[in-house]
Amino acid sequence: MLPEISLNVLDIAQNSIKAGATLVEIEVARKPEEKRLMLSITDNGCGMDEEQLEHVIDPFFTSRSTRKIGLGVPFLKQAAEASGGDFSITSEKDVGTQVKATFHTDHIDCMPLGDINSTIFSLVTINEQLDFTYTYKVNDRQFTLDTREIREILGDVSFQNPDVTSFLRAYLSENQLEVEQQ
């Protein structure tokens, strides 16, 4: 098990990257009164055929050839279901894949969201050739980070430039706080 929902996000997004996605869209939506946290990760990677999709929730299935175990997707499914929530994965060959999970945040077995900003920061800075959108919602308040917009402003300045990395960290944390203030 991964101890935080945000680490599952990082892990599932790695699947998207491996699937050759050029755009990965991540959304975390919280509804505190309803005690729900919804997560979705959508990519435009190579997708899976029906047979692969059927097996993807099986821990003893993996696209890897080095070993016969793949735990990423089963971990997220288990984490969501342990909280009384739901998990779904849909995919279409050559179109992309969408993973969705709902967590019941008042359940004792619901793990914390954790440091989601660190996850997004890792993904964005280390995969500079790919685009990401990240939306964080609390009820109807939200903010989005879209690397396409950032790229347009920055031109050829790297996301790993120290000024840019400090900006990204501040952008994520300040906007998260603001969205959380009701």
Added chain:
Amino acid sequence: MKSLEELKAIREKMQGQVGVRSENENGTRVVVGMATCGIASGARPVLNELVKQVNDRKLSDVSVTQTGCIGLCQYEPIVEVYKPGEEKVTYVKMTADKAVEVLEKHVLGGTVVEDYTLNKIKL
């Protein structure tokens, strides 16, 4: 709400400077395993610390990248250092602090931190 406005200033400041991290063939590559096993063992803070250090120190000939499962899940987080002309060094059971030490002593100083290497532990 913090806007993207500040990025324009950063862009202007960088204008004319070499801003792009080019894939330098003569540079050192520091690779962090970021598969499920690595992430579960704490690879995220290791990766983020390395990115931070490399940028804070303006190390233009060091690049930090990620890879999938290296096949030694029980020794994650794993960091591999590829220096040009030298054999790859695999560091195991890394933490953010150990990674900084490796960056200083090995990547910059040229001395392998033997204690943290895969060779040091009994397989």
